[in-house]
Amino acid sequence: MTVFLVLGFVGLALVLVSLLVGDHLEAAFGGAFNALEGDVFSTAVIGGFVSAFGFGAAAADGGGLPTPLALVIGGASGVVVGWFAWWLTRLVKDGPSDGTVSISDTVGQVGKVLRAIPGGDSYGVVRVSVGGHVMQCNASSLLAIEAGAEVSITGVLSPTAVTVAPVWNPQS
Structure with a gap:
């Protein structure tokens, strides 16, 4: 034994x-x-x-x-x-592994404006979380959006820039 x-x-x-x-x-x-x-x-x-x-x-x-x-x-x-x-x-x-997060993965996500977006052809900065990864991107919008506002990522302009639209908030 x-x-x-x-x-x-x-x-x-x-x-x-x-x-x-x-x-x-x-x-x-x-x-x-x-x-x-x-x-x-x-x-x-x-x-x-x-x-x-x-x-x-x-x-x-x-x-x-x-x-x-x-x-x-x-x-x-x-x-x-x-x-x-x-x-x-x-x-x-x-087993599968998570791939590298790319800027195209941000489309459809909700982010927060860090630096105000003036609207038109000018850029601001947004922060968005994708699969646990936090990304900061330059952002452009047709409308001016203040810092702190929530936005929806609507498209990709370049490897570092996205287009955004304000998220509708019924309380405001």
């Missing part, structure tokens, strides 16, 4: 090292693990397998089962946890 517990803790240590150090561990060994590249042989999967194998076999051995049966239960536990670690690793690696 002690050997199984030691294997369980070694597997947990490997998982912890893979979480804290990640890809830097492979770089430290000069790419010696390149033959094992891929998600199936990642340190998270191997660590998950070893820890589940050790703890599963220790639980079965502690329950009074014969050693061969404890090994089978440990192996099955390791396969299940290893598969789950592989699945989670794949899910994280293949």
